[in-house]
Every structure is written in structure tokens, then in C-alpha cells.
Amino acid sequence: EAQVTQNPRYLITVTGKKLTVTCSQNMNHEYMSWYRQDPGLGLRQIYYSMNVEVTDKGDVPEGYKVSRKEKRNFPLILESPSPNQTSLYFCASSFSSGSLYEQFFGPGTRLTVL
Amino acid sequence: LAKTTQPISMDSYEGQEVNITCSHNNIATNDYITWYQQFPSQGPRFIIQGYKTKVTNEVASLFIPADRKSSTLSLPRVSLSDTAVYYCLVEHGSSNTGKLIFGQGTTLQVKP
Numbered sequence: 001e002a003q004v005t006q007n008p009r010y011l012i013t014v015t016g017k018k019l020t021v022t023c024s025q026n027m028n029h030e031y032m033s034w035y036r037q038d039p040g041l042g043l044r045q046i047y048y049s050m051n052v053e054v055t056d057k058g059d060v061p062e063g064y065k066v067s068r069k070e071k072r073n074f075p076l077i078l079e080s081p082s083p084n085q086t087s088l089y090f091c092a093s094s095f096s097s098g099s100l101y102e103q104f105f106g107p108g109t110r111l112t113v114l
Numbered sequence: 115l116a117k118t119t120q121p122i123s124m125d126s127y128e129g130q131e132v133n134i135t136c137s138h139n140n141i142a143t144n145d146y147i148t149w150y151q152q153f154p155s156q157g158p159r160f161i162i163q164g165y166k167t168k169v170t171n172e173v174a175s176l177f178i179p180a181d182r183k184s185s186t187l188s189l190p191r192v193s194l195s196d197t198a199v200y201y202c203l204v205e206h207g208s209s210n211t212g213k214l215i216f217g218q219g220t221t222l223q224v225k226p
Contacts, residue, residue, distance in 0.1 A: 004157075031212050043158070043216040050212070058213060090157045097212040100146055100205060105157025 002027045004106035006091050012112045013081055021076045021109050023091030029104075031097040032074035033058070034066065036087040037108075043090065049074055050097045081113040118202045123221040132189040134220050136202030139183050147178060147185045150201045152219070158201065162187070189222075197224045 004025045013019055025032065033048040035058075045058030049068040063085055065077040074093075078085060089109045094101040119137040126132045138147070146165050150158040162169055164176040164185070175188040189196055199219040 033212060035214075040218075042218060043214070045213045048212055092157070092214075094212060100148075100163065101212070102160040102163075103158075103212070103214060105159065108155065108157055 006106040006109050010110050016080045023074045025093040029093040032093045034076050035090045083113045086113045120220045125223050134187045137184045138204045145204045148203045149187050152199045192224045
């Protein structure tokens with residue numbers, strides 16, 4: 001089944017404790033992206049990657065890191081999480097970076113930083 | 115990217131046709147209109163995309179008038195499972211960042 005998977009689905013952590021949210025897709029997509037969704041603010045893009053070893057900042061990159069060492073994986077790293085990073089996170093992928101390509105979203109990771 | 119305006123919420127009953135209108139007065143020549151659907155606790159899902167006139171797929175129809183300043187997503191004979199948030203997006207055809215700009219969306223509540 002073609003899908004985007006994220007792990008963990010739920011995470012409660014404390015301020016400053018480094019964490020990684022994994023994202024993997026099995027569709028051989030070139031393009032991958034991370035969004036966060038907050039009430040009243042909609043979905044905002046954090047980082048995106050057009051291909052292996054190619055990443056760039058989205059609208060809200062502060063406090064996050066990403067890497068793209070393999071085509072299928074695009075982990076989101078929070079080196080020192082803070083409470084304002086409490087949010088619902090979605091990974092997405094598509095065949096290409098062109099905005100007209102359908103994007104496939106993962107199930108989401110709900111992160112709480114205490 | 116063009117800003118979109120949609121109703122915050124809509125109610126409907128099972129079996130009815132639902133039309134959600136999106137306003138995008140500043141749409142540019144190369145912009146396309148795309149709709150996504152999001153169920154609670156799930157990621158958004160692509161529904162339909164169009165440039166002008168009418169597009170239909172197995173899920174919905176999209177109507178775009180000649181001036182393209184608005185568009186209407188039509189869901190035929192909705193069921194309870196169509197309860198979701200529907201997002202209207204305007205995407206530049208030549209953009210290569212892949213960034214999707216989601217507004218507040220329209221929360222559709224289908225009642226029995």
C-alpha cells in the first residue's frame with residue numbers, strides 16, 4: 001500500500017530533550033516536506049526537500065532540523081524542544097516539487113513539550 | 115500566492131448535495147485551484163484540482179467560472195463520513211517549492 005508513515009504518533013517530552021520524528025514514504029517520491037498544524041493558524045511548512053541531500057527552509061524553520069540521506073526518509077529533528085513547539089506535525093511527499101503535484105500526507109505526530 | 119476565503123463552517127444532511135464556495139479574487143494567470151480534505155486526527159488528502167470550467171472525478175466536482183475569482187467544490191449526496199475540513203488552495207503552476215498554503219478551511223458537518 002502506498003503510504004507515508006510517521007513515528008511516533010504521539011509523544012510527550014520535556015523542554016530541552018532532543019527528539020526525532022521519523023517520516024518514511026514507499027512511493028519513490030522525490031519531494032518531501034514537514035508541516036505543523038496549530039489551532040487558528042492552519043498548516044505551516046517547516047522544511048522541505050526536493051531530493052536526496054537537498055533541503056530548504058519553509059515558513060517556520062526555527063528550532064527544527066531535517067536531513068535527507070535516503071530518498072524514502074525525511075526525519076524531523078528538534079535539538080532542544082520548547083513548549084511553543086507543541087503541535088500536530090505532518091510529513092508529506094509528492095512525485096515532484098512542482099506545486100501542482102498531489103501531496104500525500106502522513107497520519108500526523110502529536111507532540112507535547114512540557 | 116492568492117489568498118482564499120471560505121466559509122468557516124457548513125452543516126448538511128445525509129444525501130444532500132453540498133457546495134462549498136471559495137473566493138480568490140487575486141488569482142493569477144498561472145494559478146491552479148486545489149481542494150484538500152482533512153478528517154480529524156488525519157493528514158490532509160487531495161480531492162480535486164482545476165484551472166477553469168469544470169472538473170469531475172469520483173469524489174467531487176469543481177466548478178470554476180470564467181473570471182476564476184471563485185470556485186465551488188460540489189460533493190454529491192454526502193454521507194456522515196464526509197464530515198471533515200475542506201481546504202481551498204491556490205497554487206502557482208510554475209512554483210517549485212511544493213509549499214501548500216492552507217487557510218482555515220471549511221468545517222463541514224453532515225448530520226443524519
